[in-house]
Amino acid sequence: MKARYCFKLNYPRNSILHLKCCVDALEFTYPEGELRQQYSTTPEGRVGKQRDFPGDALALQGMKKYADIPVPALVIFAIPHAQAKWISESTDPKVREAGEAFSAALQALTTRQAKALEDGVPIARVVRLPGADHYVYLSNEAGVLREMKFFLSTLQ
Numbered sequence: 569m570k571a572r573y574c575f576k577l578n579y580p581r582n583s584i585l586h587l588k589c590c591v592d593a594l595e596f597t598y599p600e601g602e603l604r605q606q607y608s609t610t611p612e613g614r615v616g617k618q619r620d621f622p623g624d625a626l627a628l629q630g631m632k633k634y635a636d637i638p639v640p641a642l643v644i645f646a647i648p649h650a651q652a653k654w655i656s657e658s659t660d661p662k663v664r665e666a667g668e669a670f671s672a673a674l675q676a677l678t679t680r681q682a683k684a685l686e687d688g689v690p691i692a693r694v695v696r697l698p699g700a701d702h703y704v705y706l707s708n709e710a711g712v713l714r715e716m717k718f719f720l721s722t723l724q
Contacts, residue, residue: 599703641692642719644712645682646700648675693719 608616648671655667686694695715701707 637689644695647696
């Protein structure tokens with residue numbers, strides 16, 4: 569498997585520097601549970617090596633396509649997805665250009681996903697929160713709570 573790198577500074581994915589780069593790129597507090605899930609802890613209490621999840625490959629092998637969701641569903645998309653400030657405020661034109669290209673590709677992908685869900689599962693409430701981050705419940709807490717309250721009020 570190819571190593572993935574921090575886009576900003578090209579740190580190897582399993583390095584502490586990569587983790588710091590990723591956490592610094594977020595503009596909110598990264599959930600501690602995510603760190604504990606993804607990384608081991610050293611005896612000193614520091615962030616250790618990235619955990620191996622042997623079930624990842626197996627999970628995709630027997631994956632089923634669920635075309636019918638017979639219950640109400642609330643699905644929230646970050647469309648358009650927020651860009652980190654280090655990209656949007658960069659003075660380096662190459663960084664901004666690469667960030668804009670990535671954002672355009674990501675927006676096209678998530679727009680197709682949202683449309684497929686709307687078409688395939690008409691009972692689903694599909695919400696697009698512009699400017700949200702991957703952790704939409706952190707970056708757009710008020711919008712998520714508003715949509716959840718509305719959705720829950722429609723259930724019988």
